Amino acid sequence: MDKLLIYGANGYTGVLIAEEMQRRGLAPLLAGRNRGAVEALGRRLGLETRVFGLDDPAAIRAAFDGVALLLNCAGPFSSTAAPLLEACLAQRVHYLDITGEIDVFALCHRADARAQRAGIVVLPGVGFDVVPTDCVAALLKRALPDARSLVLAFEAGGGASPGTAKTSVEGLAAGGRARVGGELVEVPLAWKTRTFLRDGMPRSAMTIPWGDVYTAFVSTGIPDIETYMAMPPRAIAAARRMRLLRPLLRFAPLQAWLKARAGARPGPDDARRAQTGCRVWGEARAADGRLATLQIATPNGYALTASTATDIAAQVLAQPPANGGYFTPSQRMGADYVLRVAGVAIIDPLQVVDAG
Known part of the structure; x- marks a missing residue:
């Protein structure tokens, strides 16, 4: 079964999101660079873990085996968004994150045409930002x-x-x-x-x-x-x-x-x-x-971020789009969301x- 992967799951907000997803019956893969922290969180929540850095594109793509959606929680996103987004485009994996960084939104928006061709959703900013x-x-x-x-x-x-x-x-x-x-x-x-x-x-x-x-x-x-x-x-x-x-x-x-x-x-x-x-x-x-x-x-x-990131990730997984591309939260979920x-x-x- 295709899975949801949280990268930066051992960070402050990543932990909150992982806990919220588990409460709602989801079973995300937990990932990050810090083996000790990621695996400790996995043992506590009873969830599978994957450990990889972002300096090797081939290693990132390999870590996406069986993954349908990535939720990037590893900030600053100025350092993490580009390599993870590239891997998502290559592997046809939906890309979501919790950034509030203007330049990261611009980076993701520039990938709109590529995301459409790949048939994936690129949706940054699924937390309190924005x-x-x-x-x-x-x-x-x-x-x-x-x-x-x-x-x-x-x-x-x-x-x-x-x-x-x-x-x-x-x-x-x-x-x-x-x-x-x-x-x-x-x-x-x-x-x-x-x-x-x-x-x-x-x-x-x-x-x-x-x-x-x-x-x-x-x-x-x-x-x-x-x-x-x-x-x-x-x-x-x-x-x-x-x-x-x-x-x-x-x-x-x-x-x-x-x-x-x-x-x-x-x-x-x-x-x-x-x-x-x-x-x-x-x-x-x-x-x-x-x-x-x-x-x-x-x-x-941070409580709102855990809730909305979980909502939006679950919705994208449950209702894959007929056409991929870049979306803002209100475009994907509706203004009333x-x-x-x-x-x-x-x-x-x-x-x-x-x-x-």
Whole structure:
């Protein structure tokens, strides 16, 4: 029987996903580079394991024997997506991951024609990055078809995993991104700031290079897109000061040192995840000033990732597409999908208001 393989299964989020899949009666293959950690997890969950690195394309392809779908949970994905995606295209294996990295979305999108020829789904970003925001974007577009600008924002509680922290270090060196006139453009860190209301209280936020700068454009075609993260004013001021250090942050030894420090911090434990959640805001505006808005609440981002990654992987396995290619979460699962995820609630219903 064709199987689902989780690569990076021994990482913080990979473990959560493996546990969730097991609870739902799935039996994924667990894989990664760290033999001791992967095999220990396999023994604990009673699941088969495969150990391989990513420096030998032939070894990767051999490890895909009997595999129908790969879920890549090994970040930073700037290092792991390309070799795994190439192997998936060669072996006709569906490729999914939990990235939030803009350049990885672009890499996967460029493989669209090859994925169609191979008859496989290429669907990056099946976790908190970017399922809820992508679905919110698609819902807003459906309500306001002639929208010309889109703002997406989120506030996440609970802290970051080691992999997310390492990816954030890379993001500091890369600077900010936005979508302007349909084009991806570089912008300074904390390029813009504004506030969003949470339970009637303002939350300060700054622009960040969130994956929806890429994916929401694919999902909606809206040409101007900004993505924000709610942060305290002090943190926003610190991010703006980091602009001066950006050239230093590109220095490879400094990057490695910062990643090592970031990766040493544990992710949120079970209690922390259970006690914290996220908010997502969306606004779409038409040229005449009409505004569509929506606000939702979700579980902790890592808990949501375990749920949505499992959902989407199971759906792709159960219902292989008539035609392969690159998909965003809302394209594959539907704009309403996020509203069906356990623990997600509508806070401010979708509404469209006239200008003024």
